Amino acid sequence: MLEIDGLTVAYGKMTALRDVSMAIRADDMVALLGGNGAGKSTLLNTISGLVQPEKGEIRWQGQSLRGLGPDIICSLGIIQVPEGRKLFPAMTVEENLLMGAYLPAARKVRRQSLDWVYSHMPHLAQRRRQRAGSLSGGEQQMVAIGRALMARPRLLMLDEPSLGLSPRASAEVFAIVSNLNREGMTTIIVSQEVQETLSITSYAYVMENGGIALHGPSAALREDPEIKKSYLGL
Amino acid sequence: MGKKKSKHAFLLFFLIGVCLTAGLPASVLGAAKPIVIGGSLPLTGQYAETGQWIERGMRYWAEEVNAKGGLLGRPVEFKIYDDQSEVSKAVTFAEKAITVDKVDLLFGGYPGTAARAVMAVAEKHKYVYVSMGGHMKSFQQGYTYSFGAPPLMGEWWYEGFFQWLATLPANQRPKRAAVYTINNPVGLSLMDSINRWTKKLGIQVVINEKYNAPLADATPLIVKAKQLNCDLLFSNGFFPDGVTTIKAAKALNYNPKAIVQGIGSVIPAWVKELGRDGDYVFSGTSLYNKLNYPGNDKLNAYVKKKYGLDGYPLYFGFGYAWMQTLEQGVRGANSLNQTKIRDWLKTHKVHTIAGPMTFDKNGLPPPINFCTQIIDGKVELIWPKNIRTREPVYPKPAWK
Amino acid sequence: MDPVLVIQSLISGVMMGMVYALLGVGFSLTWGVMHVIHISHAVFGLLGAYFAYTLLTLYGVDPVVSAMVSTPLLFIVACAVYQVLIRPLTKAREMVVASMILTFGLAIILENLLVLVWKADPRLLTPSYASESWIIGPFYLQYPHLIGFALSLVGISSLYVFLKKTTTGMAVRAAWQNQEAARLYGVNLFRISMITFALAVSTAGAGGISLALLYSFEPHSHNLWLIYLFLVVIVGGVGNVIGTALAGLIIGVITGLSMAFLPYQWVNLITFGLLMVFLIFRPHGLFGEVG
Amino acid sequence: MKKVPLIMAVLTVAVLALFPLLRPEVYYLSFLFTLFMYVVLSSSWNVIGGYAGYLSFGHAAFFGIGAFATAKMATAFSLSPLLTILSSIPAGLLAALVALIVGYPCLRIRGPYFSVVTICFAFVVDLAVKNIEELGGAEGLWMTFMDLPEETSRAIMYEVMLLLMVVTLATVYLLGRSRFGRGLTAVRTDEEVAETMAIPTAKLKIQAFVVSAFFPGVAGGLFAYYLSYIHPDAVFSINISILIVLMAMFGGGGTWLGPIVGAVILTVVNEGLSTFAQAEIARIIYGALFIIVTIFMPDGIIAYFRRWATAQRKA
Secondary structure (H helix, E strand, O other): OEEEEEEEEEEOOEEEEEEEEEEEOOOOEEEEEEOOOOOHHHHHHHHHOOOOOOEEEEEEOOEEOOOOOHHHHHHOOEEEEOOOOOOOOOOEHHHHHHHHOOOHHHHHOHHHHHHHHHHHOHHHHHOOOOEHHHOOHHHHHHHHHHHHHHOOOOEEEEEOOOOOOOHHHHHHHHHHHHHHHHOOOEEEEEOOOHHHHHHHOOEEEEEEOOEEEEEEEHHHHHHOHHHHHHOOOO | OHHHHHHHHHHHHHHHHHHHHHHOOOOOOOOOOOEEEEEEEOOOOOOHHHHHHHHHHHHHHHHHHHHOOOEOOEOEEEEEEEOOOOHHHHHHHHHHHHHHOOOOEEOOOOOHHHHHHHHHHHHHHOOOEEOOOOHHHHHOOOOOOEEOOOOOOHHHHOHHHHHHHHHOOHHHOOOEEEEEEEOOHHHHHHHHHHHHHHHHHOOEEEEEEEEOOOOOOOHHHHHHHHHOOOOEEEEEOOHHHHHHHHHHHHHOOOOOOEEEEOOHHHOHHHHHHHHHHHOOEEEEEOOOOOOOOOOHHHHHHHHHHHHOOOOOOHHHHHHHHHHHHHHHHHHHHOOOOHHHHHHHHHHOOEEEOOEEEOOOOOOOOOOOOEEEEEEOOEEEEEEOHHHOOOOOOOOOOOOO | OOHHHHHHHHHHHHHHHHHHHHHHHHHHHHHHHHOOOOOOHHHHHHHHHHHHHHHHHHHOOOHHHHHHHHHHHHHHHHHHHHHHHHHHHHHOOOHHHHHHHHHHHHHHHHHHHHHHHHOOOOEOOOOOOOOOEEEEOOEEEEHHHHHHHHHHHHHHHHHHHHHHHOHHHHHHHHHHHOHHHHHHOOOOHHHHHHHHHHHHHHHHHHHHHHHHHHOOEOOOHHHHHHHHHHHHHHHHOOOOHHHHHHHHHHHHHHHHHHHHHOOHHHHHHHHHHHHHHHHHHOOOOOOOOOO | OOHHHHHHHHHHHHHHHHHHHHOOOHHHHHHHHHHHHHHHHHHHHHHHHHHOOOOOOOHHHHHHHHHHHHHHHHHHOOOOHHHHHHOHHHHHHHHHHHHHHHHHHHOOOOHHHHHHHHHHHHHHHHHHHHHOHHHOOOOOEEOOOOOOOHHHHHHHHHHHHHHHHHHHHHHHHHHHHOHHHHHHHHHHHOHHHHHHOOOOHHHHHHHHHHHHHHHHHHHHHHHHHHHOEEOHHHHOOHHHHHHHHHHHHHHOOOOOHHHHHHHHHHHHHHHHHOOOOOHHHHHHHHHHHHHHHHHHOOOOHHHHHHHHHHHHHHO
8 A cells, every 4th residue: 555665754854764665554553663753753754755855655545645745645534643632732623533634535525524523532522612722732642643533544644642641541542553553544543652552553663763673463573582682661 | 966066157157257246346437527426315215215205306416417418527326325214324425435436526315314424424524515514513623624505403393383383373383292212313303492492482382292113003193282281282193103093093083273293294105195184294304395495386296297296296396406506616616626615615606406505614604494394295395484384274274 | 291292192103003013914924824934025025115115206106005906016026036936945954044144145135135225215105195194183183193003903904814724724824823724724835834834924015015105125134024023023922813813902001101201312222121131021022822 | 263264364363453544535534434443243242143143232332431421521521542542442342331230131031032122222322311411411412522633643542542452352252262162152152051061151151242342342332432423313223233143144153254244345345335325226136146145155155165165175
């Protein structure tokens, strides 16, 4: 569904991604692991079109994404939930959600999407008129995921969805994400919570210094003691 | 790469081009060796309007002189710098005209603050400087090369109005005055005659306030004057604040016996833009386009043809008259020697469109006491009585 | 103190303040949303004023009608200005600084084009009601003030409705609260910036017409207008539409009261001094930046 | 400073200092006087505006305070020419003192809000001077000029302003390379981070503001004497404040060379363009200069040519 081939990205003189290749199948749930500055967020931002690659190719269902802006990529159904949630703090919860359905195709069905999101996250419905900035961290993360769902994603990319959340909120987020995947949503999840992430994903890539250090089925990575020690800090 | 290079080339070209055109010495003198008259005017920025009218008046004078065979047998030519309405630029350009262009004659500038600073330059370089001056204070600095010919002398501006007022029977004169003055050299200089004459005529100054420009709102001014029953309103301001005040006076239906508007009502825009609301306003002047002195008819005809105006604007006349004075100084001295020109001007009578005048040791003519009133959309001279173009309208009719 | 004087001063002060708010609200938006400090904003206001002046003197068109016509025209002009001049600035490291320098240059150019087209002479917008009043008891409501006030109310509230109720308006607000997130959900920042800029400039045109009903104007008047609208925007909080309107009212009240109670000589000094003190204590405006 | 640039700087100053010996026309001395003055103004502005990133739009206030202080001292005590020139130093100190008092509350405010506070400040000072009769009020002040031939007196003013410029530039240069300068850069980059790194930001900002007010104050004093008649409109004009900022930013704020380049280019171009017959066209060209430079060099001329030079070296 999504193929990445020899992707290299540089910020000025600093190379952020070097020769990254990966493939993600439909309905898959893939983990992207690695320490700070390994290049995970850059990879997602490049897929989203916020960053333009120097070399390499991203193909979405066989179509190259080269040179496309974030609005086009968004309209193709590749949706990111950015790190740190990046909500619109002064807007209400509902306005935030509606912003997810900004592009015309999603806008047409936004009422249904809204009902669907509220049915998945019922306590957002109660807070629909509240300013997003006034919510708790867990609730904000829910809004961020809800906003992404409003865009009717075909590939959902979550960047550190559990960062800064209480264990309970974090578990809730993971539950929602794996639930969505079970309903057939292709998902990439970037996380520092290695154990949990590996337990809900089927395949994992580990990044280091802008490159892919290793990859394999999540279950296998979880078992390998060598890998656990050197890459996953377990 | 090629695209980048062409961008660089373009940039470099542009910068060099600007620098070259900027630094180009424009002193491409003709064979006839004209007399060059140099200086600066505010052609852009805050005082652009006035500066441009002065320039037009000066250029008309040059046209006329050159048609008559020039000055001392040589054609005249201007070198006018744009000081962008900045005092310090007016000073450096005066110095540039004097020391670099080595102009034969210096011309005067505007506004008063610039004239005040340039008068010092002219004095130091011993160049005759004929301009509006910067009111009485600047002529009391001991400068010997500066002439107000005619000056724009705030201290005299209302002289004619008061002289006329004094001729009215005492019971018809206004009793209570409201005086609103813009806080700058022009406004302050107007206070001199107001203080002197109100005392003399027994007019009580009920309100006497200064304001700093910009005047955000004139409503309170008018309400106050109305409540305190002031039957004489002095609006001693420029055009913007003058207009705001008059409009508020009409909107609030304030009807004093007379409104005197100092400096704003002397420019053509007053009559043109305010229309009938600008009527019956009194003001002073030091030259007037219907004066029975030679030249005024010609100027009026020219302005009518070229700009479609009835009667030349004050500053057009000033530009022309200052040049007339300078011209006669040169002819009288029969030389371009500045000291000779100065000495001739100090000892002889010159004839300008503002009338004949002689200058005292400060470079000033005897006080001028014209008073104007706008009647039926025209600026009419109502004082001195013997040359009045129309009977004054007094008391001012109520607003319609 | 005489109550008639105080109330009358307050009335006209408040109306005057609102008119500045209409001129300022767009300035506030471009600043808040795009990080562009648009120095030539008030020149576009002047452009509106000259447009209305020309229509009035040549064809007797009422300034209110001119305001309706100038708004779409300026919108189109502003789109072009955005594409040619403002959009390239996104490369700059410091957008605020670069935009200030560029639009300063633009202001000089436009000011002098105004001189070339309309001459430097001061102008007045004088429709038939230019110095008429609606008299209520001892109070006079001057029609030009009233109409300027009404125009401002309509202009500011339609801008508010646009921002709150339309999808594009929501995108504008989103873009300025979090650019990256807005882009991720398909907001084309260039398009949103262009719309914001164009809306700002077209409201400036209407604001200029309202101001011209109150004051005379000439090509350099924009310098003065700019200072006042700067103050309104800062007191209201950058990007805050309702805040800008309220700030207009507050500045009007300050001016009105100080004119009623103080010697006029001190009015401007007190106004600016109060604003300075105010800013020191409420550095982000009365109503905060976002709203 | 490396050796070669240092030698070049010394040579430039020497040539400039000897220039009056060629007996140039007075205008050139006056023109360079104003040019040096703007270099002083924009370079000292750069300490607070460029290095620290606090865009003050009220710097004309300090310039004007210096001008009026000198003019008042000179007229009140009938100072001799030498003392008048020297009196610009206490005038500068007065400007610095005002900066200290005003800076304390104002520098807590960040970003554009700071800019607007400084605009208000400049207006307040301007209006206050206009309302104070002792300072000449709205009439302005006349000073008696030195009783010397014009060439000599202008040459003296030229040399004094040159000296002030050299002192200012040297001070700004050394400050920029000191811990103080690095601290200011940290403030500009991210003030909160700077605070967490135990940089005394509040103190640094005040010091920078005081320094950036002192030199304009001195320059104002000299300017008053140069003009010999000063009016609040001539020294407190917001146009001067804006021009100072533009010069620094145009060349490249935060760099030592930027304000110098900006001041020189803008002063020369503006002065030269004013000789055009059609004044409006000249102004339009001047405006276009800002637009074209910003579009092609959005970070200022210095940054642009630095990048260009690095690219050339690479290629």
